[in-house]
Amino acid sequence: MPGPVTWFREPLPRERLPELRRLLLDLRVDPERGPGWRLAVQALEGGGCVLTMLVSHTIADMRAVSLAVTDAVAGRPFDHGFPAPSWRWSPAMLARDSVESLRALPDVWCALAALARRSRKGRAGLLPSSSRVRSGRDRFEPAVDAPLVPVVMDAGACQQRASDLGVASSTLIMAFAARLAFRIGRVDASGRVKLVMPVSDRRSGDRRGNALRSITVMADPDVCRNDPRALQRDFKAALASLNQHGDDLSPLLPLIPYVPLWLVRHLEQEALGAGLPVGCSLIGELPSDVNRPCGEASLLQASPLERYTASELARIGGVLFIASCRVNEQLSCTVSGYVPDQITSRAELMPFVREALADMGLCGTIG
Helix, strand or coil: CECCCEEEEEEECHHHHHHHHHHHHCCCCCCCCCCCEEEEEEEECCCCEEEEEEECCCCCCHHHHHHHHHHHHHCCCCCCCCCCHHHCCCHHHHHHHHHHHHHHHHHHHHHHHHHHHHHHCCCCCCCCCCCCCCCCCHHHCCCECCCEEEEEEEHHHHHHHHHHHCCCHHHHHHHHHHHHHHHCCCCCCCCCEEEEEEEECCCCCCCCCCCEEEEEEEECHHHHHHCCHHHHHHHHHHHHHHHHHCCCCHHHHHHHHHCCHHHHHHHHHHHHCCCCEEEEEEEEECCHHHHCCCCCCCCCCCCCCCCECHHHHHHCCCEEEEEEEEECCEEEEEEEEEECCCECCHHHHHHHHHHHHHHCCCCCEEC
16 A cells, blocks of 8 residues: 655755655655555745655566556556455455465475575575674664766667667667776676666566566676677577576575565575676666656656665675666666765766766766
């Protein structure tokens, strides 16, 4: 169930819009006890407003959210057959949950076996360590949101630049991500960038909240700058391997309802892998109605909002995540990045974004 709509009625100047994320970070979203999602409205000086939809990634991925918004805008009623919250502890619901749990047991045993294999290979640990869970001191630290820089580009111009380089526009965004990672020093010992990308597995009539798998591509940022065709070949090869062999994380997902929170967090980190991964979400083209929740919006952004502490970010070596989506002729790209003691604010991140865009011959409006 959603929470009540949050109204920030004090008008905010448009140049201070980045401050809104700090307010949103304090809004509670809890997929287990609710609310799993909520809306917030911030009034703007001179008229207009910012409408924000906060959704726990446990509840839905971006494709699921876009489908839900599109249905709501079009006035299409939908019923996925889920019972009302008041039925949660009813005998009928308990019986239904018990049957579903029994049906899931084979997958749970397979997941345990997969986790044991990963543990033997040294790729996953079952016990918490100081590098994986919060210390008592961390729990009292204020939340720190990784700085975010939005970039808006003309989709046609981006496509033309990609065609000039002999690649798809999605490959061009991946190359931009690799160059950005290179410029902030998020590379491995050989100078390569580890791009981790979610891949939608959603089919027609799919009711799953998260219908995602993932692939990893190691990118050479120097080669990407002048000739990203090798990156595109590696991306296609990773997709082919995913379709043939599956990914490494999906077999572990049936464990999530049965494990403590610290291990859930560890499994989440497993999705990105060890080292200095760079998240790159290529959402693709979204329906036009996604940009019309209450009239045509001038800008649509999709970005993560994660509660970290400065100590957590220092332990994991910072974060870098790039998400891109297209609505009509507008390509929106959001960059969320944090490097301990180097990039801790939006002003410090923006020059690196400009330089990486220039590396790939891209032009955009940086917000």
